[in-house]
Amino acid sequence: MNRNQNGNHLHGVNEGQPLALSLGPENTMDVDVDGNSHAGDDLHNPILKASAKSLTPTVSDQALNTLNELRESNLLCDAQITVGEQAFNVHRAIMCSCSSYFRAQFTGFNTGNHGCGASVVDTEENRIIHIPGISASIMNCVIQYAYLRKTYISDENVHELLICADYVGMVGLVKQCKDYLSHTLTPENCVSIMGFARFRFLEDLYQKARNYTLRYFTEVAARNTDILDMNVKDFYSIISDDELNTREEDYVWKLCVKWIDRDPVNRNQHVAHLMTGVRLGLMTPKCFMEEVKEHPYVIQCEAAKPLIVDTFKFMYDLDFLNPQADELTTPPLAMPRLPHEVIFAIGGWSGGTSKGCIETYDTRADRWVNINAEDPAGPRAYHGTAVLGFKIYSIGGYDGVEYFNTCRVFDAVKKKWSEIAPMHCRRCYVSVTELNGMIYAIGGYDGHNRLNTVERYNPNTNQWSIIPPMNMQRSDASACTLNGRIYATGGFNGQECLDSAEYYDPITNVWTRIANMNHRRSGVSCVSFRSQLYVIGGFNGTARLSTGERFDPESQTWHFIREMNHSRSNFGLEIIDDMIFAIGGFNGVSTISHTECYVAETDEWMEATDMNIVRSALSANNVAGLPNKRDYIHKERDRLMEERRQRLMATAMAREDVGHGNPSNSLIETNDAAMDDYESPNDDEETEEHQQPVHHQQVMPLPLGLPVPAVAVAAAAHDTPGPTPGPAALGVVQGQGQTQAAAAAHLNRLMEERAPENNRRFRVQLRNQRYGSHHEIRRRA
Numbered sequence: 001m002n003r004n005q006n007g008n009h010l011h012g013v014n015e016g017q018p019l020a021l022s023l024g025p026e027n028t029m030d031v032d033v034d035g036n037s038h039a040g041d042d043l044h045n046p047i048l049k050a051s052a053k054s055l056t057p058t059v060s061d062q063a064l065n066t067l068n069e070l071r072e073s074n075l076l077c078d079a080q081i082t083v084g085e086q087a088f089n090v091h092r093a094i095m096c097s098c099s100s101y102f103r104a105q106f107t108g109f110n111t112g113n114h115g116c117g118a119s120v121v122d123t124e125e126n127r128i129i130h131i132p133g134i135s136a137s138i139m140n141c142v143i144q145y146a147y148l149r150k151t152y153i154s155d156e157n158v159h160e161l162l163i164c165a166d167y168v169g170m171v172g173l174v175k176q177c178k179d180y181l182s183h184t185l186t187p188e189n190c191v192s193i194m195g196f197a198r199f200r201f202l203e204d205l206y207q208k209a210r211n212y213t214l215r216y217f218t219e220v221a222a223r224n225t226d227i228l229d230m231n232v233k234d235f236y237s238i239i240s241d242d243e244l245n246t247r248e249e250d251y252v253w254k255l256c257v258k259w260i261d262r263d264p265v266n267r268n269q270h271v272a273h274l275m276t277g278v279r280l281g282l283m284t285p286k287c288f289m290e291e292v293k294e295h296p297y298v299i300q301c302e303a304a305k306p307l308i309v310d311t312f313k314f315m316y317d318l319d320f321l322n323p324q325a326d327e328l329t330t331p332p333l334a335m336p337r338l339p340h341e342v343i344f345a346i347g348g349w350s351g352g353t354s355k356g357c358i359e360t361y362d363t364r365a366d367r368w369v370n371i372n373a374e375d376p377a378g379p380r381a382y383h384g385t386a387v388l389g390f391k392i393y394s395i396g397g398y399d400g401v402e403y404f405n406t407c408r409v410f411d412a413v414k415k416k417w418s419e420i421a422p423m424h425c426r427r428c429y430v431s432v433t434e435l436n437g438m439i440y441a442i443g444g445y446d447g448h449n450r451l452n453t454v455e456r457y458n459p460n461t462n463q464w465s466i467i468p469p470m471n472m473q474r475s476d477a478s479a480c481t482l483n484g485r486i487y488a489t490g491g492f493n494g495q496e497c498l499d500s501a502e503y504y505d506p507i508t509n510v511w512t513r514i515a516n517m518n519h520r521r522s523g524v525s526c527v528s529f530r531s532q533l534y535v536i537g538g539f540n541g542t543a544r545l546s547t548g549e550r551f552d553p554e555s556q557t558w559h560f561i562r563e564m565n566h567s568r569s570n571f572g573l574e575i576i577d578d579m580i581f582a583i584g585g586f587n588g589v590s591t592i593s594h595t596e597c598y599v600a601e602t603d604e605w606m607e608a609t610d611m612n613i614v615r616s617a618l619s620a621n622n623v624a625g626l627p628n629k630r631d632y633i634h635k636e637r638d639r640l641m642e643e644r645r646q647r648l649m650a651t652a653m654a655r656e657d658v659g660h661g662n663p664s665n666s667l668i669e670t671n672d673a674a675m676d677d678y679e680s681p682n683d684d685e686e687t688e689e690h691q692q693p694v695h696h697q698q699v700m701p702l703p704l705g706l707p708v709p710a711v712a713v714a715a716a717a718h719d720t721p722g723p724t725p726g727p728a729a730l731g732v733v734q735g736q737g738q739t740q741a742a743a744a745a746h747l748n749r750l751m752e753e754r755a756p757e758n759n760r761r762f763r764v765q766l767r768n769q770r771y772g773s774h775h776e777i778r779r780r781a
Helices: 040-042 046-053 060-071 092-098 100-107 136-148 158-168 169-181 190-199 203-215 216-224 234-237 250-262 264-276 285-293 303-317 637-659 663-678 683-690 711-719 738-752 758-766
Strands: 009-014 018-019 079-083 086-092 129-130 150-153 341-350 351-361 367-371 384-387 393-394 407-411 418-419 430-435 436-446 450-458 463-467 476-481 485-488 501-505 510-514 525-529 532-536 546-552 559-560 572-576 579-586 591-599 604-608 619-624
Touching: 040 158, 040 476, 040 758, 079 092, 079 136, 086 092, 086 136, 092 203, 092 450, 092 663, 100 129, 100 158, 136 150, 136 158, 136 169, 136 384, 158 169, 158 418, 203 234, 216 250, 234 250, 250 264, 250 285, 264 303, 285 303, 341 393, 341 572, 341 579, 384 436, 393 436, 393 579, 393 619, 436 485, 476 532, 485 532, 525 579, 525 619, 532 579, 532 604, 559 637, 572 619, 663 711
Parallel strands: 079 129, 384 430, 430 476, 476 525
Antiparallel strands: 009 018, 009 150, 079 086, 341 351, 341 619, 351 367, 384 393, 393 407, 407 418, 430 436, 436 450, 450 463, 476 485, 485 501, 501 510, 525 532, 532 546, 546 559, 572 579, 579 591, 591 604
């Protein structure tokens, strides 16, 4: 994560309107009040662009510098400001123009010489102002801002400068200090800035710091120490917030333990309260069993025991697939949090025609959501897309009749489409990517020829310009940005599928070949992930591929990764939650809607919920930080558990109709199938697991954040009599009601008394560690 470091930063502002906003020494830009920018490409930054647009031609830099020179030379000065032992000569009119405090002081407002028709009496009292408690260096910055509308702000002086600017009523300088703090937020300082903003009643800065803390929670939990000094109310408000962005709920519990460890004598009384803020039902079984249930803080807390029992009942519900059971409601302990990123799947090809449909993927609920916002200009497929801010740019494509050079933009906040300048060439099967605020359209097919030409779009000027062509003609290729370069991979040149790849360096303005891939790939997709280039799927001229490979720029070598569960070409590929998602495509026989995700830590692909619409030749883009993200996520989150139950029951009934089997047995088999797909073989069970049949066609996709019932538990509901009195399960139910004790005792029997073979799946489930709590229920290949 690139964040600004310590250093001095020159900030300027026309009172109430920003003149220049420096985000760091490398980005410092001077903007004169005539609106002329000297920042060049820095204006591609939307914040800097907004600042430049807000300029008002009120006074020139030359005039401001002249006034400041007069002050420094003590010419025409008519007042003095003293702090401590140091005095500053100033012009009263200048100081009054930007400060309500100095206006009141210099005009005699505080002595009663004011009112309608009253004249100001020029006295010694009105010419000398003493301000206690402010350092000379800070007052120098304040006066410098009053004359130049810009001053130096650094990590060392920003807090004191903001307090002083607020005291003297310099609204513009206050805003500059708040902007500086907003743009220098890091996992290490966000909590302290949040506390400072609340103490100073800076609500907008407080919300920005809090939102940053929630969005980058994993890094904050690992590196921030201030969060451990929060009081219980503020700490709970963070860990319980639906906006908390964590791929693993385990991190939330571990932070709670660290917070209690800070002062265990006074804080261990809050264990049960904090547990209600953690989504215990979404934790990995390994962490829940070893780090929650067995933790001394939990064992010693009577109020925590019902929470442990409730979590067990949720994770291993004995009656989950009972057709007569009432409709299930997702409990708070398993309610998915809200995502901070949303994948947009736009357009594509299905049923012999192009599509204009839009679906979004809610990674926390593992659901695709249909969005009613199709482009009124019509559908398109084999197009390319890129994201700038909250806008998705759709470039080129094909609708079944016409090859497009037109380009459209979807504003995800306003939910509106608009037209931008067309490209110089028609481009179907085009590769599109973004670099430094510019959009690149690479290669493609114009209806007659495969192209090696490349165009670059500047959103500030709404113009396309031609840049040097690639070394190879490439249509049906894929491109992405890595380390400041654009990589174009694979494709089709009109005669053969390509295994070549090359990159464009915007500094040298040259395309350069790299080592060939291991496979030829047309209709391929690629992404940059963890400083490497991942190239996946495609068509080799004979068959659709499930293989993938990654390119290491340092060693200049390609390495295979685990194969996908589905062969596919012309599909969407995007990164979300630190995983690579492959979406839709064509498998060589039919168009598919299958979605799966790659976890780099384990080099494996896991199934996610299929799209609602079968399609290939679509685009997929990740849009982060949407202010209206609730419009694009799964709405009925309280019904996720019921939706999953209905899917499993429907699968069981379908199997029953085919085999004319017993309904109860069918439900049990469905549970078995779900667990077979859920499990990951451990080293000591690998041979046995690989002999088991794979049920890809039998198990419906499962929603994230919801448990897979343990097969041993489900079987026990039919194979064994009701629980008999015995030791309280896992030592957590003493003193609880009869129902809780019975359920816990049954769980205890299942874990400790059942034969090893019958208990195998349960043990695998508990021992096997996942990468992300919301992946617990994704099917395994």
